[in-house]
Amino acid sequence: MQITIIASGSGGNATLFASRGTRVLVDAGVGPRVLAQCLAAAAMAGARGSTSDCTSGSTSRSTSEWTPDAIVITHAHADHVGVAARYNKKHKIPIYASEATARAAHLGDPERVRLFSPREPFAIGALTFSPRPLPHDAAQVALVVDDGARRAALVTDLGEVPPGLLEHVAGCDVLMLESNYDEDMLDAGPYPQHLKRRIVSARGHLSNAQACALLAALPGGTHTVALMHLSENNNRPDLALAAARDALLGKRARLLAAPPRGPLVLDTAPPPGAARAPIAARQLGLFPGM
Ligand SMILES: [Zn+2]
């Protein structure tokens, strides 16, 4: 299974999961053109020798025409659902959402909207999605995506780590986890008090420290951790990565921070040497250009 993070943060979220001919976009915070540009960039990086291969299986279609087979929406906030209706209308692909999300968001033609239960696994082609409700100020789910060989968890937009979440993501090859804000930066930053209160509330976003508490408790088996949905105003990648590095110290994992705009390609197969090398400061991975 190949994962391409197209965008992550309040400016838009979209992550592509691909395995054995099935390509599913989770969240539609960017339009088809940005998606195509990111996939072209990822494919070019692949040609230069990275692990990028997100267009495999679609050789008959150019990247400018590229669309996923389906879209799964995690929740009804604009940075996740923004252009879902456009994909529905123009590309006529199914949009999967919980009933609460479908009620709260405009997803386009209801004929192509597929409802899922926030606690029941569902399959799209080669991929199985296992949702779990998260505390947020919209009905939100964590997703574990499984292609039968590898598992990856996508966990963003949560005010706190709910009971059972650790067990839900335990053993996933890849964990994409929100690390939204640094408490001191938010506190000293320009946001109005009501917005600060919303962010730190139990239905807001996850701080670096809260993300670290989950990472420190993570059992073995996860070889790649990507920090997601970093605030551009209340966080810095180096702060989030340094905190997460401390939480993961001694664990056998690769650590990266997702940029606001990708592509960041994650392979769910363990990287060479990861099984032998516990994390240390020099192994920190920053997306080029950050
Ligand atoms: Zn969000």
Ligand SMILES: [Zn+2]
């Ligand atoms: Zn949200």
